[in-house]
Amino acid sequence: MTISVASSTQPAHLSAETTALLGRLILILLIAGALTVVDPGFASVSNLLNMLRQASLLFLIASGLTLVIIGGGLDLSVGANLTLSACLAAAAIKTTGNPWYGVVVAIVTGTLIGSVNGLMINRLQLPPFLATFGMLWVAQGVAYWFMAGQTIYGMPTSFRYFGTGFLLGVPLPIWIMLAVCLACSILLHRTTFGREAYFMGANQSAAFLSGVPVERRRLLLYMLSGLTSGIAALVYLARLNAAEPGIGEPLLLPAIAAVLVGGTSLFGGSGNIVGTVLGAVLLTIIVNGLNLLNVAATWHPFVNGAVVLIAILADLVISQRRSGST
């Protein structure tokens, strides 16, 4: 459409992104402030850490998705990928008794599913929406078939540390979130690969004509998305202490919502990973607040939907005001 090539490097765009991020941060602080007034227990360190831990689980799935979406793609298989990776990893840990086999299995499974997605889109030229949608069904179905109605529970304590442990007083999943966020940030903003990902998302044919190896980059993006799903599967498994084929299904839409609420455009070419962290925190804080206010769980989908709509409307207002002033 437009030729906003590598728009992320333009100063005007950077400030727009910063405004959007600040807006989210202020929104989070406002909600947190309001919740603290309602219930001082909200601001307790343990509750805040607990909330961040929940947000980190959501973020881990959404992080790879953010990379793929920035590169102009979409990965609907992240939730199903998490399910299958977690189930296979749980089985590996149960049968061998060695947690490291589980780690390897989850990471290999996740990355493998990501590679197949990338290859389908590259080689068979399928639209990402449909290729990963097909993969969603395949992975989900294989997980159900593999588990055959069973639940695998009771992971070794050493493995559970991934989900329940603390490092320097901070839950380990939060450290993992920070590490993944930092890695993604460096990848996106400090490497040629990241620059090329934005370029591909903004204008794929221009990127191709400028010599970006689009297919190889795309394959790598989907592999990264699969990898983060595999990592998320491990953290989920360690946290839940159980694997069943239903765990990943309800996570797909919140993950997409976290990416979009974080300000990453579904059309690719713009966005950033810090936004996704804020998006995940925002969605989690709202659920936490609803629980605090004793709002029935049946309201959660409604509120999540409203947050998604408010976020895109807010972006629209911000972008229109800016284009009006210049």
Next chain:
Amino acid sequence: MSVVSQPAQAPGLAFRLSSIPGAGVLLVLMLVLFTIANPRFVSQTNLVNVGLQTSLLLMIALPMTLIILTEGLDLSAGALLGLSGVIVAEALLAGWGIFTSCAIAIVISIAFGVLNGFLIAYLTLPAFVVTLGTMGLMQGIALVMTNGDPVGGFTPAIETFYRSQLGFIPTPIIVAIILYLALWVLLYRTRIGNYVVAVGGNKDALRLAGIRADLVHLAVYVFGSAIVGLSAVLLIGRTNSAHPTVGIGMEFEAIAAVVLGGTSFEKGQGWLFGAVLGALAITVLRNGLNILSIDSSLQVVCIGILLILALLIDQRRKQFLRQAA
């Protein structure tokens, strides 16, 4: 690119034969295979059953075709199906008549269609995100209204309607056929149909031609929601109860059906009958695997593979047609 001034024509027979979508090819293959595997597959009871399942899927897939033709998407259709059913059920329980209850549900469905359409057509927000958000709203309202439990115990008239037959053909199939014919006329025999296709092909050109493209775009969503709201009546007739979550996932199945039938997400290229083929392919696959007593989880895998296979066939077919031209 798109034809604005000239009426869009129903695809000619030669064109149709040269462009049978992947779903059509797979459908024929499956019919042959399942019949050989188990002759019970072609019994009248089973075929009627397949038709019944297909007709429910089509009630979402047919309006979805129009939406996808405009390069849009409606992820909220499944949630609306659940919500609308719950509204009908609650209204019936509250003592309203059947027609009033249905009217209330349809008015609310239309309101949500207006919301979707306004955000997508007038504010140019991405359909994927908008309908993801409204899906949450609808799902939430349905859950809150019912506290997450199924609603039942209302007048059996709706179930009677669902179970009624014309000859040996169940009413839901007839409803789906009427809907198909109505949409066919709308899409291929009226000017509005041309506009719908043109919104997907080139909305700006349509606007420049002096047509209220935004309004047409909005109307597609309103129309789609109204039909989904109406079809909820059929769905609650099946079990004589309304489940707030019954439609979840059906929007994906409907999208799969439309795409299996060869309608593309780009540039308003598509074919209404493709949705019928796609929906049939999905239900036949499910039914056939059931008859072969294949594990239900492996059926899900098969649908995923079927989707990818059909897309592949389409890809090759289009390449072939391009080379031939």
